[in-house]
Amino acid sequence: HTIGYGSRYITTECMGGILLLALQSSLGYLLQVIVTQIVFTKLSRPTEKSRFVVFSDNALILPRNKNLTLTFPIGNLSVSQLIFASVRLLMIRERRTIEGEIIPHQIHDMELTHLRNGQLFFPRPFVVEHIINNRSPLYGIQRDTLEKEHFEIIAIIEGIFDYTGFSCHFRTSYLPNELLWGHQFSSCDATLEGFDYKLFNRTKLIYALPNWDYEDEHSDEPTLLNSPASAPNIYQNSRTFTNPIERVQQQNLKRNNSSKRITTNDTIYIEDKLEKTYSL
Structure with missing residues (x-):
């Protein structure tokens, strides 16, 4: 054993x-x-940062320095800053060739003013401006035919978060029915804590602006409406927000309900250090 x-x-x-x-x-x-x-x-992937960059719900078309201008504001609600931030503006619409061929989803670049090599300083609300001249894909657009147009304007912001060093990509888009003719945004007042974004989306009609004369752009000055009583068709976006998360959720819901939008939903991506590429 x-x-x-x-x-x-x-x-x-x-x-x-x-x-x-x-x-x-x-x-x-x-x-x-x-x-x-x-x-x-x-x-x-610090996705919590993505909810603190916002775009206005509407873009405006109005005279500025005697030029017909497309404009909209963007805001940074975060305490961190975007370094090397750049903004691009694109238009997607179909194009008809001389031979009669229709090319869908043709991409056109839109020149921006008041930017140095496309770079922007982004610690405060920034107003994006595009002059509608003979080099603009919007050249020839009129108030009467604006809502009958078929195109989409895409705004893209890219930058790097100063705290983490991660690159980021923010995007929104505007359809013809989201462009307001002859309106102006209310300014965001500066406070000790930053900027008051309650009036970020509020607009008012300030110009009795008829169809634009592209042949003689500087011939007539637009008529300024001095008081709301003189403007019977004032449009004022009363939607305000104090909570950044609620603001972005409302914006995403508005984008998702649009069936005519060519691009994907208003999704905000943040890329990691591997520089992953996300298509529109």
Whole structure:
């Protein structure tokens, strides 16, 4: 008789035990990889930052320095800043060639003013301006035919968060029925804590602006409406917001309900250091 010291182990005669051990090891490694990837993704994609850059609900077309101008504001509600921030403006519309061929979703660049190499200083609300001249894809647009047009204007902001160093990408778009003719935005007042964004989306009709004369753009001055009583068709966007998260949720809901939008929903992406590319 022997005492029988030792331990159990799998022998070559136990094929079922060998298969069970291999399956257990494989599942263990797979679970470890999945958990590691989830933790790494959560740490490398600070999505909470994306809700603090906002665009106005509407873009405006109005005379500015005797030029017909497309304009809209953008705001940064976060305490952190975007460095190397740049803004681009694109238009997507169909194009008809001389031969009669229709090219859908043709992309046109729109020149911006008051920007140096497309860079912007973004610690405060910034107003994007595009002059509608003979180089603009909006050249020839009129008040009477504005809502009958079929195009989409896309605004893109790219930059780097100063705290984390991650690159970011924000996007919104405007349809013809979201362009207001002859209106003006209310200014955001500066406070000790920053800027008051309650009037960020509020507009009012200030010009009795008829169809624009592109042949003689500087011939007549637009008529300024001195008081709301003299403007019977005043449009005033009364939607205000104090909570940045509620503001962006309302904006995303508005974008999702539009069936004529060419681009994807108003989704805000934040890219990690691998510089992943997201298509429009």
